[in-house]
Amino acid sequence: MFDSEDKGKTPLIGAQVIVEMLRQYQVEVIFGVPGDTSIKLYEALYDLKAKNQPPGIRHVMARDERSASFMADAYARLSHRPGICECPSGAGSLYTVPGVAEANGSSIPVIAITSDIPLAGEGKQTITELDTQKLFESITKWSTVVKDVDKVPEIIRRAFRIATTGRPGAVHIAFPEEALTREFQAGPDRIYAEEECTSYPAFRTRGARSQLEEMAGFLVNAQKPLIIVGGGANHSGAGSEIQALCEWMAAPMVSTISGQGILPDDHPFALGVIGDNGFHPHAHRAVEEADVLLYVGCKMGSVSTINWSMPSRPKEQKILQIDLNPEMLGNNFENHLSLAGDARLVVRDLVSLIKDSISQKQASDWVTALNLQRKRFWEEAEAGFCAHQVPLKPERIISALNRHLTRNCVVISDAGTPTPYVTRFLRLKGESSRFIIPRAYGGLGYAIPAVVGAHFARPDARLVGLFGDGSLGMSAGELETVSRLKIPAVLIHFNNAAFGWIKALQKLHCKEKYFSVDFQANDPVMVARGFGLRAMAVKTPDELDQTLEEAFQGKGPVFLDVASQPEVDEIPPVYSWLKTSDPDIS
Structure with a gap:
């Protein structure tokens, strides 16, 4: 943002110091949503981009704050660098909670930056006033409020150090208006990064x-x-x-x-x-x-x-x-x-x-x-994959996907419907392949925004996002982000018109008393097309094979709406569920 000659000439405000500190930490991308309390931070990012002084920082606009935090989480998992997300005060901070909590619970270093109301407005019922430090304390390794602009560099260094060392995790920094807008007086020698904490795990330890x-x-x-x-x-x-x-x-x-x-x-x-x-x-x-x-x-x-x-x-x-x-x-x-x-x-x-x-x-x-048993397992599984049953079995969908995976694929799954089928039947080729799934809290709506974060961490990789219709309802807005940024992802939607995981539990444990778990399948293809994506409906095995072939041959984002068998029709490969149905299962 400025070189050594600039440092002594132009007074910097707090927002500019934040951006320069992130640049010093080699931050490549920030995921966020603009708000009225963050305009000075955005101005500082704009000025950095206009100056075109490497290394620059790209800002990726998400469609909601939860998605921005999920993007940062996926980016960190694949890049081995802290993921940065930012959001405005009030509701913006509240919406960020799911992704920050997931990152912290999964030991992923995400640094959440929230802008905030003026300190002078504390306790006066200022609109969007919220104790964000307390809000984030239980779901981060560290949460703090910067009340003195001269402490900005020190606190950002501490944030990176805490996020990347020991058990990695999430941290939160709140910047009230004064910390963003007041002049930084501490001097340019205070603005530096700790190189060891630009990636994680930092300061690795070994046993005695x-x-x-x-x-x-x-x-x-x-x-x-x-x-x-x-x-x-x-x-x-x-x-x-x-x-x-x-x-x-x-x-x-x-x-x-x-x-x-x-x-x-x-x-x-x-x-x-x-x-x-x-x-x-x-x-x-x-x-x-x-x-x-x-x-x-x-x-x-x-x-x-x-x-x-x-x-x-x-x-x-x-x-x-x-x-x-x-x-x-x-x-x-x-x-x-x-x-x-x-x-x-x-x-x-x-x-x-x-x-x-x-x-x-x-x-x-x-x-x-053990390998002989494994061989028999896959032979029996593959025989079942060949079934021409409709709606398509989820395992048939995963089997078809496996044929297109290379050694440089990243597969991202939402919690819920896809989970047991992906974990049982997905076959990664190794080397640069990765599988990502949110396992700390199992929140829905992860996969679509996560492919955005994954792209900026691994722009060379072929991305696959797997999600059910419950998840789609919570993250459909990010289809526009995928389209706008031309993320090369194959998005596979398991459409069974239900919160299938919960419906299956109601079948097993509530005598099939299904309650508030069904909704309309509608036409997600039209939704995806409305957001600018190439989208196709899939109902038969032949259509699945054909659309996957077309999707992987192309380079842009593709949305496949696959009519899939509900979990209530056949118990998924979940050990405790199968044991409930058949106590003799091994």
Whole structure:
């Protein structure tokens, strides 16, 4: 925004200092919605763009504040840089809450900036007055109000440091009018960034040597070791290290939903997903039969452990856990050994110790048997995919999608209808492929805005967004954003005219007393076209294959409205639901 010669000549106001600090932190994009309290921030962004002095900052206008925070969340997940969103006072701050909470709960560094009323108007019933610091305190690592313009650089540095270090998470900074409009008097030497906190995890930590040696010993002596990876392994970028560990130890790996994609799904040691939602039976078998379980970046929460019932015999198995957050170590099971540290560094050290200790192992009969079961599972699944049933089964939709995925695809799913089918049947090719889904709070309306954030993090990737009609109703406005920005995404809408997940629960637990879960299918194709998207209706398997082919051959955004089978017609692959229907299921 200004060079060293400018700093001593032109007095800066707070909004300009904010923009310059973000530029110093190498921020490439800000997602937000304009408001009357943020006009000076927008003016500063405009002046930066007009000056054309690299590095610049792009502002992406969302259609509502919740979407802006979801965009920042997805951007951070894929770029490994903090995601920045901004919104005005009052309702704007309130609308931002879902995305900020999701980011914090999922350990994603999002910095939420809210502009606010003048400090002079506090307590006077000023329109949009709201205690935003208190609002965000319970859903962030840190929430603060800047009351002195000279503290702007210090607080922004603290925000980046808190967001990216330890367990990454969300922070919130409120800028009252005075902090945006008053002149900055502290001097240009105060305006600088901490380079270490421009990406995450910042200041990575590794375990103590004695603990690493003990953990390596448990793994070396195991007869049936199993690696269980969670979202923390993905956030750490530990894929190559975990692959090296699996291959040297000939140890299979399973993942939680958030851990998907650490290894290519066709890798001989990547058995699949565990837990309640979209599980793989052979992956569950591995957890039950292993003698040593190594959890990496996994919180062992309710879904991945099926309400802490898996593993079912923890006293007979050695449970080892690696997590960046010491508060998660031994939180839900009694560990034999806990190690606090960054997943990538700790696993890298483990691999080094193990290679010094033993020669590379060969796959055991146990691993061979697990892979045989996995092979049978996919053969049976693929036989079912060929069905010409209408409405289309969700698994048939995912199967057709798999045929078009390359090694550079990002698949983003909403919570709800797509979740169990995507986690069970999606097959990522590895390398640059990623799967993203909001798992902290499961809010609807994530996928469409998330593809926007994903595009700015990975402009080279082919993007796929998966969502149900409940989600579409909450985020349809962002179809205009996708169209305006020409985001190269294939948007697949599962249209079953219901809040399908809740309706299925009402069938299982409320004797089919369906209440307030059904709505009209209407014509989402017309809605998408109205927002400027190429859109097609899909009702048959042949139409699905044809429209997917056309969508992936093109470069622009495409919306596919797919008439899909409701969850009440056939129980989705959710372990607890299947168990309710058939207690003998394994």
